[in-house]
Every structure is written in structure tokens, then in C-alpha cells.
Amino acid sequence: MEYSGKLPTSNVNVSKRSPLQELCVLLGGLLGLSLIFYLCLGWAVDYSIQHISPEEENDLYALMKFPASEEGEASERTLAVQALLQELQKCAPLPYQVSIDVSESKQVNAAAFPGGHILIFSGLLDQMSSENELVFVLGHELGHFKHRDHLRSLGRGLVLWVMSLFLLGPDNDVGNFLFSALGVADQTHSRQQESAADEYALEVLNCHYGHVGGATRFFEKLRDLNQTPEILKYYSSHPSDQKRINDLNALAVQKNFRVDSVKPWAISTKQTTKKMGHPKG
Amino acid sequence: MDFIIFIVLMILGYGFGTWAERRHYKSIEKREMQYQNLPTIALKHPLPQPGRVVKSQLATGNVVISVDYFKRFLAALRNIFGGRVSSYETLVDRARREATLRMKESCPGATKIINIRLETASLSKNTRKGSIGSIEVFAYGTAITCK
Numbered sequence: 001m002e003y004s005g006k007l008p009t010s011n012v013n014v015s016k017r018s019p020l021q022e023l024c025v026l027l028g029g030l031l032g033l034s035l036i037f038y039l040c041l042g043w044a045v046d047y048s049i050q051h052i053s054p055e056e057e058n059d060l061y062a063l064m065k066f067p068a069s070e071e072g073e074a075s076e077r078t079l080a081v082q083a084l085l086q087e088l089q090k091c092a093p094l095p096y097q098v099s100i101d102v103s104e105s106k107q108v109n110a111a112a113f114p115g116g117h118i119l120i121f122s123g124l125l126d127q128m129s130s131e132n133e134l135v136f137v138l139g140h141e142l143g144h145f146k147h148r149d150h151l152r153s154l155g156r157g158l159v160l161w162v163m164s165l166f167l168l169g170p171d172n173d174v175g176n177f178l179f180s181a182l183g184v185a186d187q188t189h190s191r192q193q194e195s196a197a198d199e200y201a202l203e204v205l206n207c208h209y210g211h212v213g214g215a216t217r218f219f220e221k222l223r224d225l226n227q228t229p230e231i232l233k234y235y236s237s238h239p240s241d242q243k244r245i246n247d248l249n250a251l252a253v254q255k256n257f258r259v260d261s262v263k264p265w266a267i268s269t270k271q272t273t274k275k276m277g278h279p280k281g
Numbered sequence: 282m283d284f285i286i287f288i289v290l291m292i293l294g295y296g297f298g299t300w301a302e303r304r305h306y307k308s309i310e311k312r313e314m315q316y317q318n319l320p321t322i323a324l325k326h327p328l329p330q331p332g333r334v335v336k337s338q339l340a341t342g343n344v345v346i347s348v349d350y351f352k353r354f355l356a357a358l359r360n361i362f363g364g365r366v367s368s369y370e371t372l373v374d375r376a377r378r379e380a381t382l383r384m385k386e387s388c389p390g391a392t393k394i395i396n397i398r399l400e401t402a403s404l405s406k407n408t409r410k411g412s413i414g415s416i417e418v419f420a421y422g423t424a425i426t427c428k
Contacts, residue, residue, distance in 0.1 A: 005317030007310075013374045015367035019355060020295075022367065026358040 038159060045155035049148050054095045057151065058115045077125060078102040084131070085118070085138055091207035092142045092200075100138075108222070110137055112144040114151060127221060130262035132214030136201050143200030149193045191239045198244055202251055211260035212252050216245045294350030301349075302371055309378050316385045321394045321422060332427040340394055340424040342384030345404060346376045347415035372416060376401075380420035388424035397422035 052060075078101070085100050096116030103121050110120040118141045128134045144150055206212050223241035239247075252259065327334070348356075348369070355368040377399060384394065400419040 005320065007313055007317055011374065014370045015365065017367060019351070019368055023351075023355055023358070026355070026362060030358060030361060 041159040112141045112150045132262040133218045139201030139204030143197030211258040213260045214262040290350045298349030321397045336426040340388040342380045342420045344379040345417045376418040380418040384420040391424035392427040394422040
């Protein structure tokens with residue numbers, strides 16, 4: 001028998017289905033499922049937070065290390081901020097032993113941690129031109145405690161992390177993708193929290209001074225210093241500075257708050273990079 | 282930021298992966314045509330044939346093909362839901378055919394290759410960040426030349 005070579009006309013070993021179509025189906029399914037799962041657990045976190053007392057919170061987070069200021073003598077400025085916070089608690093009754101630390105860093109940021117710890121970066125203090133602005137910032141952080149946002153963000157962060165770990169194992173491509181996708185979806189939630197904390201801060205400011213002068217000064221400075229392109233706002237955890245200013249002004253009018261002259265505070269000219277807020281999990 | 286890097290990697294992986302695959306298939310098909318008259322047989326002994334064997338030698342062909350970012354992501358997704366990992370099918374198919382072709386190319390003038398075997402190994406099984414996932418296929422057989 002004479003051999004004559006002949007090649008097969010089609011390749012049976014390779015599927016004809018388009019890989020892009022497969023990607024869409026699988027990714028859509030996975031994202032949908034995890035979103036449902038995440039939302040349910042998120043609601044569970046929101047619900048259970050109302051039932052956690054501050055004492056239990058302290059016990060829960062006793063083992064957690066929080067960033068604190070450098071060792072040694074507290075500076076004059078730190079003491080002044082601590083005294084101011086003590087004063088403010090008369091206006092903002094919270095079931096917490098609120099403590100504050102100043103961290104030496106150029107960041108313009110402040111953060112609320114579980115157990116009533118506030119961490120304020122010296123970069124933010126450098127930006128303060130009046131005491132009223134500082135009271136607003138502190139009131140904002142106290143607002144996070146009041147609404148228990150610090151627990152919420154940590155709780156949701158934990159949900160996301162556990163989900164990714166159980167489903168996919170540590171440091172997985174798909175896990176990291178989900179993490180960022182769901183993180184973006186959650187920023188709207190966070191922006192609502194920031195607005196609510198702003199509202200609380202305005203009330204604290206009015207209670208402390210009897211007027212709300214200086215409330216928007218800090219945001220005006222931030223607005224002038226960093227211009228975020230429109231497109232990036234979806235990724236932002238905080239509302240835009242202009243929106244915050246407008247909201248605060250509208251609220252002050254609505255509540256008939258007076259605007260008066262401000263009390264001076266140490267002045268500095270350092271550059272700003274970040275906005276104040278509470279940490280994301 | 283991570284998200285943007287991920288999207289860029291996916292697009293790069295898909296773009297370059299598809300381009301390289303198409304090019305490779307073209308080359309494979311062309312060379313398979315060229316070598317279609319050199320039969321490869323899995324039998325250990327040559328079939329009865331006219332003429333006598335004047336030369337027999339070991340013929341080997343070896344290839345390593347790497348997976349792209351897009352394919353790996355798709356396969357990782359498949360890991361969750363189960364089913365055929367079709368994104369790896371082309372990878373294995375190409376490696377097998379390429380190794381066989383290289384084996385044929387290694388013995389010019391041979392009449393046929395008998396006792397052909399294929400071995401496969403995955404290099405760096407641990408496809409965590411930083412390491413590469415790739416497949417090796419090694420084809421070998423006995424090339425015989427008849428007069």
C-alpha cells in the first residue's frame with residue numbers, strides 16, 4: 001500500500017467559542033454573585049453595628065495596633081488640640097473615651113479608629129488658619145464616631161477580604177480584580193458617610209461658637225490646591241470639595257446658622273495632598 | 282490604580298496573545314503541509330516495506346509555550362465554575378504540533394518516524410504573581426531511512 005499524506009481539514013482539539021464571550025459570561029456571573037453576597041453581608045454589618053456597644057468595641061479592637069504619635073513629650077500643639085477636643089465633647093456627647101494623637105507627617109489627613117482614637121497628621125494642622133476650621137475637622141471625625149462609620153468601613157473591608165480569601169486564596173489575580181471592582185462600587189456608600197459627618201461637624205461648630213464661620217474655609221483651600229479631573233470622581237471616597245462647600249452653605253441657611261468672624265490659629269504655608277476622612281478597611 | 286493596571290494587562294494579553302497565536306498557527310499549518318509526506322507512526326516496529334533500512338536515529342523535538350495574562354485569568358475563572366478550560370486548549374494543541382514538527386525537522390532525509398512518543402510537563406506549576414505559567418512538550422521517536 002502506497003502511503004499518501006493527508007492533513008485533517010478541521011481542528012477538533014480546539015473549541016470554536018470566542019474567548020471574549022467566555023470571559024463576559026464567567027466574569028458577569030462571578031461579579032453578580034459576589035455583589036449579591038457582598039451587599040447581603042454589608043447589610044448584616046450595618047445591622048449588627050447598632051448592637052455593638054462601645055465597651056464591646058473596645059474589647060474587640062483591644063488587640064489591634066493603631067498608629068500613634070512619636071514617643072516622648074507631647075508638643076504644645078498636641079496638648080492644645082487635646083484640650084480643644086475635650087471642650088468639643090460637651091457639644092458632641094459620645095459614649096466614647098475619645099483620644100487624639102498628632103502624627104508628624106506631611107499628609108493633610110485625619111482618621112477615626114475604633115475605640116475612640118483620632119489620629120491627626122501635622123500636615124493638616126499646618127493648613128489651619130483658624131481654630132474654627134480645626135473644630136470643624138474634629139467635629140467631622142466625631143461625626144464618624146457618632147455614626148459608627150469606622151466600624152462600618154472596617155466591617156465591610158473584612159467581609160471583602162474574607163470573601164476573596166475563601167473563594168480564591170491569597171494574592172490571586174481574580175481576587176485582586178474583585179477587590180478593586182467592589183471597592184469602587186462601595187465609594188458611593190462612603191461619600192454618603194462623609195456628607196453625614198460634615199453635617200454633624202457643622203452642628204458641633206455651631207454649638208461650640210454659636211455660629212458657623214470658617215466651616216468651609218478648609219475645603220476652599222483644598223479645592224484651590226488640588227483640582228481632580230471629573231472622570232476620577234467616581235473613584236473618590238470623598239465628595240468633591242466644591243460639593244461639600246455647597247452642601248454646607250445650603251445646610252447653614254436651612255438651619256438658620258449665623259456666620260461670624262473666626263478665631264485665629266497657627267498659620268503655615270505647607271502644600272496639601274489629601275483630604276481628611278476616616279480609614280478604609 | 283491596580284484596576285487600571287489589570288485592564289491594561291488584560292488588553293495586552295489578549296492583543297498580543299491572539300496575534301502570536303494566529304501567527305503560530307499559520308506557520309504550523311504551512312510546515313505541516315511541507316512535512317506531510319514524512320509519516321509518524323506510534324508502532325514500535327516498522328511495517329513490512331520495500332527496500333531495507335540503511336539508517337535509524339533518535340529524532341527529538343521540544344517546545345515551551347507560555348500562557349498570556351488573558352488566558353490565565355480566563356482559566357482562573359474556570360477554576361471557580363468548572364468545565365472545559367478552552368483557553369488552554371489552543372496552548373496545548375500548538376505545543377504538541379510544534380514539537381512534532383520540530384522532531385520531523387531534526388531528521389532531514391528520513392523515510393518515516395516510528396515509535397513516536399509525546400511527553401508533556403508544565404513549567405512553574407505555581408502560577409502565583411511573578412512566576413510564569415508555561416507548558417513544555419517533548420516529542421521523540423526513531424527516524425528510519427530506507428533505500
